[in-house]
Amino acid sequence: MKKITLSFVLLVIVVAGLSFFLSRGDELSAERTPLDLSTYQNDISPAKSNQSLSNSSLTLAAVGDILIHDRVYEKAVEGRGYNFNPMLSKVQKQLQDADITFANQETVIGGTAIGLSSYPSFNSPTEVGDALKTSGVDIISMANNHTLDRGEKAIQNAIKYWNKLGILYTGSYASEKDRTKIRTIEQNGISIAFLAYTYGTNGLRPPSGKPYLVNYIDKKLMKKEILKAKKIADAVVVSIHFGNEYERYPNNDQLALSSFIAEAGGDLILGHHPHVLQPLEWIETTDNRKVLVAYSLGNFLSGQRKDYKDIGGILKVNIVKKQFRGNSTIILTSPSFTPTFVDKNYHVNPLSEVNPVLLKEINQHMKQWIPELQVPEA
Numbered sequence: 001m002k003k004i005t006l007s008f009v010l011l012v013i014v015v016a017g018l019s020f021f022l023s024r025g026d027e028l029s030a031e032r033t034p035l036d037l038s039t040y041q042n043d044i045s046p047a048k049s050n051q052s053l054s055n056s057s058l059t060l061a062a063v064g065d066i067l068i069h070d071r072v073y074e075k076a077v078e079g080r081g082y083n084f085n086p087m088l089s090k091v092q093k094q095l096q097d098a099d100i101t102f103a104n105q106e107t108v109i110g111g112t113a114i115g116l117s118s119y120p121s122f123n124s125p126t127e128v129g130d131a132l133k134t135s136g137v138d139i140i141s142m143a144n145n146h147t148l149d150r151g152e153k154a155i156q157n158a159i160k161y162w163n164k165l166g167i168l169y170t171g172s173y174a175s176e177k178d179r180t181k182i183r184t185i186e187q188n189g190i191s192i193a194f195l196a197y198t199y200g201t202n203g204l205r206p207p208s209g210k211p212y213l214v215n216y217i218d219k220k221l222m223k224k225e226i227l228k229a230k231k232i233a234d235a236v237v238v239s240i241h242f243g244n245e246y247e248r249y250p251n252n253d254q255l256a257l258s259s260f261i262a263e264a265g266g267d268l269i270l271g272h273h274p275h276v277l278q279p280l281e282w283i284e285t286t287d288n289r290k291v292l293v294a295y296s297l298g299n300f301l302s303g304q305r306k307d308y309k310d311i312g313g314i315l316k317v318n319i320v321k322k323q324f325r326g327n328s329t330i331i332l333t334s335p336s337f338t339p340t341f342v343d344k345n346y347h348v349n350p351l352s353e354v355n356p357v358l359l360k361e362i363n364q365h366m367k368q369w370i371p372e373l374q375v376p377e378a
Helices: 002-023 025-030 070-075 092-096 127-134 151-165 219-232 252-264 356-367
Strands: 053-067 100-105 139-141 168-170 183-187 190-198 235-241 268-272 277-284 290-297 299-302 311-324 327-342 348-350
Touching (some): 053 092, 053 190, 053 290, 100 268, 151 168, 252 290, 277 311, 277 327
Parallel strands (some): 053 100, 139 168
Antiparallel strands (some): 277 290
């Protein structure tokens, strides 16, 4: 009898312990370290996990240099002003279709009040901004080697006009207070921060006490601002004015600086200044992120002709935000590139419509380091 009673007691203890352990299952699970989505991002689905999982995405489009020579704005004269919309009409829909569209405004739109001018010291009509607004452009970079061409007055005039249009600007600012505000855009539950820097300004320097007029490439500053941007946004886009003019491949300085930006936390790097297209590339960081870099997006609208200077394009990339257990991960997917061509009337055309033979060459050039890059068929 004693033996039977002891066995019964042991059985009760085992059952009670098992019940307690099962009842603690949810609590123990909640205390576990969240999964690293960079490793398991393709393996998790609601069917495989009881934890919440949701994705959101947006499409970002970017174009290269908008460099308004006198021969361009002279073609845009309409009445007493200027109309650049016809020059962009054939590509506007592609820009409008993106959730966020970025452009590199190479020339300051200081307006006619201070006198228009061309190379080597540019000042463009404000109506350039009107055409970009119609085209769906949301944000422009003002950090480039021509930012200071016509001084502070041109910059302040331009900023007032961008504000009037509701187009954000980055890389050049109205004041130090303005400079401290990192530009962000939110779409589809994803926030994107935009930063911009230039290698120089053709030997010109901002007036004393006004460094905010243009952002120069400064690794210490850039790292600080990228980290700040990552605290307030899901992804960080960095526009960089660098490289050698008219060279179709990035130089060592471009490669090194792009790696630095990627490791600092940048998610997408948009390069400008060479005025010709340079191939796209993925940079894999030490924290297992894939950063997309466009070393040069070429000229989108300019008065430069021949030797690939009249060829640019529209870069598009999907930015996906994956959420799991309260944490989020940003992933860039499905990059595509549509080459464009500026004709003798300075109208921007899809290259596929004007020169299918050249399109094949440009497609191969742009995708040589990213074979999966989506390009139009020749």
